[in-house]
Amino acid sequence: MAKRIVQALLVSASAVEALIITPAQSNAAAAACPTPPTVDGFYGYQGTVKSSTPLRTGPASTCSGRYISGAVAVSCWYANSAGNIWYATMHYGTLQDGWVYGGNFTELNMTLNDENYCDGW
Template sequence: MTFAAGTVYANTPLRSGPYSGCSYYRISGYVNVSCDYVNTARNLWFYVEHPGTSRQGWVYAENFDQLYGDWDECDGW
C-alpha cells in the first residue's frame, strides 16, 4: 500500500471531476492523496480526501504547496 499527502493553498477548489469546469467546494490545508490523472487537456490532477471536511474530490496539481509520498495512477477516467 502506498501513502501520499500534501498541503493545498487556501481556498483551493476541490472539484467533482478532473476538469476546471466541474463543480467544487473550497478547501485549505492538509489532504491525503490517492492517485493522479492527466485529463484530455493534458493537465495533471490528484484525487484527494480532505480530512477536515471528510470530502473527496479532485485538485489541480498547481494548487499544491507541498506534495509528498507515492501514489498510483487513477483508473477509470
C-alpha cells in the same frame, strides 16, 4: 397597417433573441464535467493545498466543487484531456473527497508514475 408592422417587429426580435441564446446554451453543454476515472479509495500520500483551493467533482476546471485549505490525503494522479495533472484527494478537515489541480499543491509527497496513476485498479 401599423399593427402588422409591430407584429412583424416582435416576431423579428424573438427570432434574433433565439439566435443569440442558442449558441450560449450549446457552449454550456460542451463545457460539462467529464466522468472521472475510478479511484481505489486508498489515500496513501500526504500533501498541503493553497488557501481556497477548489475540490472538484471531476478532473477539470468545468466541474463544480467546494473550497478547501490545508492538509489533504491523495490517492492517485490523472492527466485530463487538456493534459493537466489532477489528483484524487480527500480533505482532512471535512473528509470530503474530490479532485484537485496539481498547481494548487504547496506540498505533496508523491511522484508521478504508473503505480499511482488513477486507472481504477
